[in-house]
Amino acid sequence: MNTKQFLWRMAAYHPGLFWKGIFQWLPFNLAPVAAGLLMKVFFDQLTGHSASSDVTWFVVALLAANAAATLGSIRFASRTETALNFRIKGLIRQNLLNHILGQPGARAIPGSPGEAVSQFRDDVDQLADTIRNVNLLVVKTVFFLTALAVLFAINVPVTLGVILPLLAVFALVQTRIIRMSVRLRPKGNGRRELSGFMSEVFQSVLAVKVAGAEDSVVEEFSRLSDDRRKQVSRDRVMSQLMYALLPNLVQIGSGILLLAGARLLGPGKFTVGDYALFVHLLLHMSKFIEYSGTSITQIKQVKGYLRRLNWLLQGSSLDRMIDFKPLDLAESPPAAPPPAVSESRQFKQLQTKSLTYFYPGTAKGIKRIDLQISRGSFVVIVGRVGSGKTTLLRTILGLLPAAAGEVRWNNRRIANPGEFFVPPRTAYTPQVPKLYNGTLKENILLGLPEEGLEQAVYDAVLEEDVRLLDKGLDTEVGVRGVKLSNGQIQRSAAARMFVRGSEVLVVDDMSSALDAETESRLWERLNAREEATCLVVSHRREALRRADHIIVMKDGEIEAQGTFRELALSSEEFRALLDEAGGTLPGNRP
Numbered sequence: 049m050n051t052k053q054f055l056w057r058m059a060a061y062h063p064g065l066f067w068k069g070i071f072q073w074l075p076f077n078l079a080p081v082a083a084g085l086l087m088k089v090f091f092d093q094l095t096g097h098s099a100s101s102d103v104t105w106f107v108v109a110l111l112a113a114n115a116a117a118t119l120g121s122i123r124f125a126s127r128t129e130t131a132l133n134f135r136i137k138g139l140i141r142q143n144l145l146n147h148i149l150g151q152p153g154a155r156a157i158p159g160s161p162g163e164a165v166s167q168f169r170d171d172v173d174q175l176a177d178t179i180r181n182v183n184l185l186v187v188k189t190v191f192f193l194t195a196l197a198v199l200f201a202i203n204v205p206v207t208l209g210v211i212l213p214l215l216a217v218f219a220l221v222q223t224r225i226i227r228m229s230v231r232l233r234p235k236g237n238g239r240r241e242l243s244g245f246m247s248e249v250f251q252s253v254l255a256v257k258v259a260g261a262e263d264s265v266v267e268e269f270s271r272l273s274d275d276r277r278k279q280v281s282r283d284r285v286m287s288q289l290m291y292a293l294l295p296n297l298v299q300i301g302s303g304i305l306l307l308a309g310a311r312l313l314g315p316g317k318f319t320v321g322d323y324a325l326f327v328h329l330l331l332h333m334s335k336f337i338e339y340s341g342t343s344i345t346q347i348k349q350v351k352g353y354l355r356r357l358n359w360l361l362q363g364s365s366l367d368r369m370i371d372f373k374p375l376d377l378a379e380s381p382p383a384a385p386p387p388a389v390s391e392s393r394q395f396k397q398l399q400t401k402s403l404t405y406f407y408p409g410t411a412k413g414i415k416r417i418d419l420q421i422s423r424g425s426f427v428v429i430v431g432r433v434g435s436g437k438t439t440l441l442r443t444i445l446g447l448l449p450a451a452a453g454e455v456r457w458n459n460r461r462i463a464n465p466g467e468f469f470v471p472p473r474t475a476y477t478p479q480v481p482k483l484y485n486g487t488l489k490e491n492i493l494l495g496l497p498e499e500g501l502e503q504a505v506y507d508a509v510l511e512e513d514v515r516l517l518d519k520g521l522d523t524e525v526g527v528r529g530v531k532l533s534n535g536q537i538q539r540s541a542a543a544r545m546f547v548r549g550s551e552v553l554v555v556d557d558m559s560s561a562l563d564a565e566t567e568s569r570l571w572e573r574l575n576a577r578e579e580a581t582c583l584v585v586s587h588r589r590e591a592l593r594r595a596d597h598i599i600v601m602k603d604g605e606i607e608a609q610g611t612f613r614e615l616a617l618s619s620e621e622f623r624a625l626l627d628e629a630g631g632t633l634p635g636n637r638p
């Protein structure tokens with residue numbers, strides 16, 4: 049989509065507000081013409097160039113009416129303009145959010161959250177502001193043409209003599225500025241890189257500290273800041289150049305006018321009123337030229353903003369971003385539709401066939417995975433670090449987009465696993481779960497009613513912790529759950545999974561956060577849940593002992609699968625893993 053198409057579509061989004069804004073701004077923008085004409089009448093009358101009798105009070109009354117119309121125009125037009133501005137921002141952000149949330153969870157945004165937030169906030173603001181400027185540009189152009197017509201009607205040569213040099217110098221400055229600013233700004237003045245970097249640093253303060261990498265972080269920060277400083281300075285110099293040049297051009301124009309006017313005043317072709325009108329309008333016309341310069345520059349930059357948002361959309365069509373949809377600006381948004389549960393409670397079997405995924409630009413991932421999980425079974429995935437366990441879980445759940453193969457639920461191929469594998473069909477606890485700044489209860493429920501909360505807390509082996517916390521489940525957990533231990537975060541996430549009452553529970557490795565005994569109690573309670581079907585990554589003996597089926601991963605492929613006994617006899621990789629984990633697994637030795 050190019051700039052013209054974007055602006056056109058946005059103007060058509062809410063044509064009522066767009067045109068209303070233009071009409072409401074007209075009195076404000078045409079006021080200088082009215083005031084200039086009144087001034088002309090006034091001065092002509094003073095100097096005896098007017099045939100009319102004393103019009104002073106009449107002129108004063110009209111000037112007051114003009115000022116009142118101006119105030120009214122500002123009052124109503126600002127409201128309309130703000131309403132349109134918020135609607136456009138709302139529409140673009142709603143569409144962006146929809147797109148991001150519809151992406152496979154693990155690849156929802158292409159870069160760091162800091163970069164994405166900066167685009168979501170700043171670029172969308174800029175795009176919406178451009179529509180506002182286009183709106184104003186239309187009105188101000190009406191003013192300019194009206195003023196020009198008035199001046200031409202009074203004296204064509206003087207008007208040409210004043211306006212042409214102004215336009216010529218402006219055109220020269222403007223082409224240079226547009227060229228410079230468009231060339232300088234494709235990356236948003238380095239702001240995106242800087243916020244992306246800062247966001248990564250804030251998220252990994254611990255990693256920086258333990259690696260003793262403070263100095264190199266500061267070095268990188270100062271390099272990025274320096275780049276930004278240079279870009280911003282160049283940019284500012286060019287735009288300020290125009291602001292500095294234009295007022296001077298007006299002065300020059302007034303000088304020319306003075307010279308030309310003085311010669312004409314005598315013969316009576318150019319009255320004092322005409323002179324006052326010229327000087328007055330010239331000032332406002334120069335402001336229009338200055339404004340249009342800034343607006344044109346901003347319009348040229350739309351291309352860059354669209355390009356950056358295209359990056360955030362990960363190549364998906366930009367049309368999606370401006371898809372017209374109703375917005376709930378005045379009321380609360382409608383409640384989210386409940387998940388489709390018609391097929392729930394009928395789970396029989398989950399299968400994958402030749403499921404494959406590679407991380408972009410690498411040969412790493414999972415290849416040709418065939419597995420089957422039946423209702424009520426406890427399936428454990430084991431494998432060395434980097435063997436593909438997490439990738440397998442995420443690809444099954446649609447959090448990563450499969451490159452090949454398929455996932456089947458009750459023998460039906462699932463076209464969009466990301467949308468299908470959600471509660472109450474499946475629930476998932478990742479290896480590093482995320483908590484939000486809120487109470488523990490809010491973090492577990494995430495909007496669900498409290499029914500089943502107590503049981504979920506118990507099943508997650510969290511009841512003792514809750515009892516010891518100051519305010520129990522109403523304790524604030526802090527940003528990303530900083531007030532809880534890693535084990536508590538992990539079990540809170542497990543409780544979040546349990547409370548959703550899903551048929552298949554998918555759990556990534558908890559061993560880094562939980563001691564063996566706690567994890568063992570968790571599996572015990574999980575097994576006691578009625579007809580729980582579990583797919584878990586674990587190396588703990590308790591999990592392996594309970595497993596109905598074990599899948600051994602190696603280099604992204606299934607190396608072997610079977611019961612503990614079968615694998616201990618047939619799989620060298622499994623035996624090696626057992627040796628690494630301490631060898632003996634009580635109660636289930638071959």
Ligand SMILES: Nc1ncnc2c1ncn2[C@@H]1O[C@H](COP(=O)(O)OP(=O)(O)OP(=O)(O)O)[C@@H](O)[C@H]1O
Pocket residue numbers: 407408410412413431432433434435436437438439440557
């Ligand atoms: N975001 C990523 N980009 C590129 N490669 C990745 C990414 N995440 C994982 N990998 C690679 O894909 C392979 C499988 O990783 P995965 O995390 O699935 O292994 P794992 O068995 O779960 O490891 P762990 O036991 O450490 O959790 C590894 O070689 C890993 O380096």
